[in-house]
Amino acid sequence: xxxxxxxxxxxxxxxxxxxxxxxxxxxxxxxxxxxxxxxxxxxxxxxxxxxxxxxxxxxxxxxxxxxxxxxxxxxxxxxxxxxxxxxxxxxxxxxxxxxxxxxxxxxxxxxxxxxxxxxxxxxxxxxxxxxxxxxxxxxxxxxxxxxxxxxxxxxxxxxxxxxxxxxxxxxxxxxxxxxxxxxxxxxxxxxxxxxxxxxxxxxxxxxxxxxxxxxxxxxxxxxxxxxxxxxxxxxxxxxxxxxxxxxxx
Ligand code: NDP
Numbered sequence: 209x210x211x212x213x214x215x216x217x218x219x220x221x222x223x224x225x226x227x228x229x230x231x232x233x234x235x236x237x238x239x240x241x242x243x244x245x246x247x248x249x250x251x252x253x254x255x256x257x258x259x260x261x262x263x264x265x266x267x268x269x270x271x272x273x274x275x276x277x278x279x280x281x282x283x284x285x286x287x288x289x290x291x292x293x294x295x296x297x298x299x300x301x302x303x304x305x306x307x308x309x310x311x312x313x314x315x316x317x318x319x320x321x322x323x324x325x326x327x328x329x330x331x332x333x334x335x336x337x338x339x340x341x342x343x344x345x346x347x348x349x350x351x352x353x354x355x356x357x358x359x360x361x362x363x364x365x366x367x368x369x370x371x372x373x374x375x376x377x378x379x380x381x382x383x384x385x386x387x388x389x390x391x392x393x394x395x396x397x398x399x400x401x402x403x404x405x406x407x408x409x410x411x412x413x414x415x416x417x418x419x420x421x422x423x424x425x426x427x428x429x430x431x432x433x434x435x436x437x438x439x440x441x442x443x444x445x446x447x448x449x450x451x452x453x454x455x456x457x
Contacts, residue, residue, distance in 0.1 A: 211434065213235060213434065215239070216235075219284065219335075225249060225252055226426055231300060234427065235434065236263045241267070243267065245269075266291065268290075270283050275322045280327075297347045298349075298350070303319065328372055340388070347376075348391055349392050352395060384445055393436070394449070394456070396455040397453075398424045419457070422453065
């Protein structure tokens with residue numbers, strides 16, 4: 209029997225562009241109803257919503273700053289009241305504000321930690337209740353290889369991404385008895401708007417450090433999300449899956 213997400217409802221934070229968009233579209237392709245959130249890109253988010261609907265699935269595009277706990281409550285309440293339940297939460301929204309520690313401002317530190325890490329607390333906490341009521345769920349948190357190996361110029365980002373791994377293991381232990389699984393995906397270098405900001409020399413270095421010798425694409429992250437969303441991963445929790453062409457091994 210093929211893998212199917214038919215009947216499942218999913219929420220992807222930061223689904224307007226890049227990896228989050230690819231995740232949202234692939235979840236829909238496999239049969240799920242999908243809601244996305246976004247911060248600023250209303251047009252792009254509405255296009256993703258239309259693409260999901262064109263696949264014959266229900267969709268929502270909701271503007272909600274991932275940093276804001278009350279907005280997380282609003283988003284998840286809307287999904288549960290309209291669709292009856294939330295099966296899968298993908299915490300994907302994230303930003304970079306790179307700088308060497310000596311030059312890093314307090315704002316650069318705070319913005320990245322709150323957007324990337326507090327957001328995970330917000331949505332995971334709020335999702336727990338409806339998932340408990342529904343007797344199960346899957347939470348998938350998007351970290352990064354630099355959360356495992358560190359990276360000069362990204363102390364704020366690496367700290368947030370390592371924090372996600374610790375948070376997810378704790379969450380997995382707290383909620384396993386309720387049949388809620390929580391796992392991490394740690395992407396390597398994936399071509400998106402986020403990495404378009406890197407200069408050529410840095411990109412060449414990254415490719416050299418990747419055993420598979422190339423950048424990944426957002427669809428390859430989405431494939432791992434589909435697996436962790438499905439019942440085919442029913443005995444996996446607290447795990448970090450690297451999808452990085454071998455970079456951090
Ligand atoms: P992009 O910059 O292409 O997209 C980021 C997405 O997050 C957008 O949808 C954006 O919404 C949303 N977002 C940003 N801030 C907020 C916020 N405060 N509230 C709600 N949504 C927000 O990034 P990527 O697709 O490259 O990255 C996605 C995730 O993958 C991130 O967590 C990133 O750290 C991680 N990752 C990426 C890698 C890569 O190589 N690209 C490698 C490893 C990890 P809007 O369009 O409205 O701004």
